Amino acid sequence: MEFKTSNIQRLSNPTAYWFSVAGFVALMLFCIGAVYYATYAVDYQWRWFKVPKYFVYHETIKLYADGNGEVSKIVRKDKMADLVIKYDDAGEETYTVPKDSYSDTLNEGDFITAGDLLSEYPGGLKAGLISVGLWITLKISMVATILGILLGIIGGVARVSNTPVLKWSAITYVEIIRGSPLLVQIMIAYFVLGTTVNKILMMHGFAKLNSEWYGIAALAVFTGAYVVEIVRAGIESIHPGQVEAARSAGMTYFQCMYHIILPQALKTILPPLAGQFINLIKDSSLLGMISIRELTKATREGITTSLQTFELWILCAILYLLMTFTLSMFVQYLERRTATK
Structure with missing residues (x-):
């Protein structure tokens, strides 16, 4: 009797595997060579030895x-x-x-x-300049992520509610935020909301809020709108009979969500949440438009003073990659932990 071998099985043998590895290495070398040739074509002089001072230096x-x-x-x-x-x-x-x-x-x-x-x-x-920008990016992203999760969970629960004031408010919030560009929302948060709030604070003898807080608010509200839909999809993936059983046992709607539905929905919503928060880290680069010295703005300032265009942009890309890759690995760890429970 003759058995057919699939294409995946053919590629699983050691020879095909090492050919595949060699192909990947060749592709990476080609990309690196292409970048080097591009810099050679424009007569660029690499100055990597000057990069460490952007992390730490003697004052x-x-x-x-x-x-x-x-x-x-x-x-x-x-x-x-x-x-x-x-x-x-x-x-x-x-x-x-x-x-x-x-x-x-x-x-x-x-x-x-x-x-x-x-x-x-x-x-x-x-x-150094890059270290300061990296720290500000991490701080803003962390706080905005926490606030975005809270907004998303509250909005997601309200989105599937049968109470009109909760459901319609959540729908309105999601449609307005997802339907307008993040850059516009940042500008409104800083120039409109920020100006109004700071004037009110100064009228009552309080200090003005730093621009970072308005940037965090804009990122959190923007991310929260997408998390609302992610949470809604996760909640709706749970069989409605569980909600009915919990209500029959005497639980309130919010007790049912907290103890029964959301813990189960977490397994479903973790992968799309990871993608959303990876986007949040990259979207924080727009905060340079309101004079927040995050990583991208710090990189631009370094390029302006040193003219090390290739080195600093490549370094900036690597740092963003490290942040997003670390977050992705952490979420995969959470997925494995929740899958075993």
Whole structure:
């Protein structure tokens, strides 16, 4: 009796497997070579050695005179020195600096003008531009994800409710948010909502909210609208008989959702949730339009000052890939955990 072999079985033998691996390696080498040739064609000079300073660098502290005046006295100690400056308008000011950090030509009785360099010395390690942008992106994405989940779950439960005020409000929210561009929503959140809220806060003696909070709000509301539909689909995938059984046992609608339906729906909604939150991390790059120094804006600023276009954009893409890949692996771990329960 002759058995037929499928194409998948033919590819499962070791020879075909290693040919497939070789093909993948060749494809990656081709892509890398294409990028290198493109840079060679435009006569680009790679400067990867300058990239580490965008993560961390040694800060150089420079101390300038605040106004016109004279050096009243210089008190030298073991490793430090006190520069006592007598300003014409502001009185005396004492600056404690390392002993070897000020110029030998700076002596007692010398006249100085505003902006003169008094001392220059190395400081400690400081986070670079890319590190700051990466941290802001992670912080904003994390907070917006949590708020988006809360909005999505509340909206999803309201979406399948039979109460008109809940169901119609959820439908209106979803249709308005999904029907308009995220960039427009960010602008409205910052310039319209932000201006109004900050004026009200200042009228009552409170400090203004940072622009990051309006960016987080815009991302959370935008993501929440998509999570509403994901949660709705997950809830509707559960057999309606379970809702009827829970209600018959004396549970309220929200108790039924919390204890019976949502835990089961979690297995269904995890994969699309992962895709939505991966998009949220990438969508955070739009917050640079309202002067939030997230990763993409930090990269643009670095390119403007250094002209390292290829290095910094490639680095930016790798960092986004690391964030999204980590989130994807975490969600797959959650899927495996929930599948075993």
